[in-house]
Amino acid sequence: MKRLFDIGCVIVMLILLSFFITIIAILVRINLGSPIIFKQIRPGKHGKPFSLYKFRTMTDGRDENGFLLPDELRLTSFGKFLRKYSLDEFPQLLNVLKGDISLVGPRPLLMDYLPLYTEEQAKRHLVKPGITGWAQVNGRNSISWEEKFKLDVWYVENQSFLLDIKILFLTIKKVINSEGIKHGDYATMPIFRGSNEYEQGQ
DSSP: OHHHHHHHHHHHHHHHHHHHHHHHHHHHHHHHOSOSEEEEEEEOGGGOEEEEEEEOOBOOOBOTTSOBOOHHHHBOHHHHHHHHTTGGGTTHHHHHHHTSOEEESSOOOOGGGGGGSOTTGGGGGGSOOEEEOTTGGGTGGGSOHHHHHHHHHHHHHHOOHHHHHHHHHHHHHHHHHTOSOOBTTBSSOOOOOOHHHHHHTO
16 A cells, blocks of 8 residues: 555656756756766665665865865755755655655665664664655754664554655655754764764764
């Protein structure tokens, strides 16, 4: 039922928003150049890797040694606008169609984080990741990694169709109000280095 709901919603969204998505793609090309789509390998259900799609929001700015500059320095004002209203997430509708992710589920993070999770935190990978999730409507990037993972695991253990509908409606409210985009002085979130190290740094 969830898969059919995902496909139905995505098809309707792509039809209704196709012109709008095309305009965003053109603006990304004008403001940030190519490639328009940012692709990155992320872990899916049971940690299986897949290519996540997003509209590009950062430049390729590098330091004198050729290393990429911190996110805060590469994120342009245009990129901040896209992230503020989650417009950079639209290409992930294709990920939903492919079956990589669902509309609702724990957000797919980095492959590097997989060996850092505790056994409890790793439960977040028992289901497909999602474009939005319980952690996103309960703090998004304003809460700690540990709080995020607790919310993700809670979702895994309590998931239902009605809960997904609730999360989708709450997501619309969060996006409109631009809540929880940043974590302190970070453009999004600090790097997760494991719960023990993270707790010691607080």
